[in-house]
Amino acid sequence: MNRKPLVPITQEDVVTFERDGVVCLRGMFDDDWIARMNNAIDQIMDADHPLARPREVTRAVGGKTGRYHINSFVWHWNDDFRAFNLESPAAEIAAHLMGADSVRLFYDQVFVKEPHTAERTDWHQDLPFWPLQGEQILSVWVALTPVNEQNSALEYIAGSHKWGKFYAAAIPDKDPNFRSELEPCPDFNEMRGRPGYDFLSWDMQPGDCLVHHPLTVHGSAGNFSPTQRRAAISTRYFGPDTRWDPRPATMKITGDPQLEQGTYPADDRVFPEAWRA
Numbered sequence: 126m127n128r129k130p131l132v133p134i135t136q137e138d139v140v141t142f143e144r145d146g147v148v149c150l151r152g153m154f155d156d157d158w159i160a161r162m163n164n165a166i167d168q169i170m171d172a173d174h175p176l177a178r179p180r181e182v183t184r185a186v187g188g189k190t191g192r193y194h195i196n197s198f199v200w201h202w203n204d205d206f207r208a209f210n211l212e213s214p215a216a217e218i219a220a221h222l223m224g225a226d227s228v229r230l231f232y233d234q235v236f237v238k239e240p241h242t243a244e245r246t247d248w249h250q251d252l253p254f255w256p257l258q259g260e261q262i263l264s265v266w267v268a269l270t271p272v273n274e275q276n277s278a279l280e281y282i283a284g285s286h287k288w289g290k291f292y293a294a295a296i297p298d299k300d301p302n303f304r305s306e307l308e309p310c311p312d313f314n315e316m317r318g319r320p321g322y323d324f325l326s327w328d329m330q331p332g333d334c335l336v337h338h339p340l341t342v343h344g345s346a347g348n349f350s351p352t353q354r355r356a357a358i359s360t361r362y363f364g365p366d367t368r369w370d371p372r373p374a375t376m377k378i379t380g381d382p383q384l385e386q387g388t389y390p391a392d393d394r395v396f397p398e399a400w401r402a
């Protein structure tokens with residue numbers, strides 16, 4: 126299993142990430158990581174563990190058996206996820222793109238859309254529901270299966286991380302208790318074709334990844350493939366400029382870190398260091 130990215134990250138990748146708020150990096154993870162993590166996903170999807178945080182949505186296409194499974198903070202109870210977050214190239218990729226000499230793991234999240242799943246991932250930004258602030262925060266979304274327009278490729282709106290917007294947090298199971306005073310994130314499907322909205326999306330192979338800024342607006346459609354699962358792990362990392370900011374309506378962190386508002390979240394138990402130059 127590779128520790129370093131299989132392909133060098135170029136200055137052009139960094140410029141693209143800073144300009145668009147997202148970059149697609151090809152062929153970064155070897156086949157062993159892909160096989161190990163696909164297997165790990167099969168293990169955790171139906172696991173009955175006290176720390177599991179599954180969210181299930183079954184909105185199926187035409188009477189079929191769709192399933193959208195999300196799970197978060199899996200590394201706390203699964204060694205494959207722990208290794209993936211701390212020993213795969215993901216952490217170095219994160220450090221390189223945020224220009225940091227060290228990164229900590231924030232958390233991991235699994236997104237599996239089985240064939241025939243109509244549920245979309247609504248347009249959203251990530252940062253509004255995270256108890257953090259700073260510029261050195263990002264996600265590495267690693268494709269574990271082929272990904273394309275039919276089976277729920279992720280879509281981004283280029284440059285939206287620079288709009289100065291901070292939309293209300295949206296969560297996929299639409300928890301009615303999760304309230305916010307912030308402006309709701311619009312349905313950007315209505316903006317397609319309008320000037321100023323550049324929608325970005327990529328067909329991907331297992332081992333490719335997307336790296337996105339936490340204010341970049343993104344979402345995905347359902348999985349309309351009759352056969353092809355779409356599975357990805359999105360690992361979130363932060364660098365030294367990050368500060369703890371547990372605002373109202375931000376998500377609960379597994380491990381319940383005890384941190385002072387405005388400090389660097391250097392809690393090794395909850396946010397372990399994942400990479401250092």
Ligand SMILES: O=C(O)CCC(=O)C(=O)O
Pocket residue numbers: 236246251264266279343344345357359
């Ligand atoms: O995979 C998806 O559909 C959603 C991913 C996402 O929102 C994220 O990684 O931040």
